[in-house]
Amino acid sequence: MSKSLGNGIELDASAEEIRDKLKKAKTDPSRIRKDDPGHPGICPVFSYHEAFLAGDAPEIRESCERGSIGCTACKEKLAEGLNALLEPMRERRAYYEAKPADVDEILQSGTAKARGIGRETMREVREAMRIDYFGR
Known part of the structure; x- marks a missing residue:
């Protein structure tokens, strides 16, 4: 999620590990309260939405800019989307590990x-x- 050591999301990460890492992720620093208008262009979490969940990104951008979605809810949506994306890989990995x-x-x-x-x-x-x- 940044250049810091141990701050990435590994492909074999569990659903809970992904949620935990995203909880700690930095967001828009100018956003103090949940209903403050956000700036998705400078938010690293939104960059992940664009990269991995492109279909949801326009809605997230709009909600963030309006202040109708907080950073915690945005991170949770990202965690759900990433987990859905990675679940087939987890299943194949478990199959071959066995x-x-x-x-x-x-x-x-x-x-x-x-x-x-x-x-x-x-x-x-x-x-x-x-x-x-x-x-x-």
């Missing part, structure tokens, strides 16, 4: 495929550079 043998098989298969492609690419490189001394 099946380490499948992960090993996928990695071995991918490695074999990459080696084959690499071998063919290097054959083409050697041929193009005319350094195919041994006919590999």
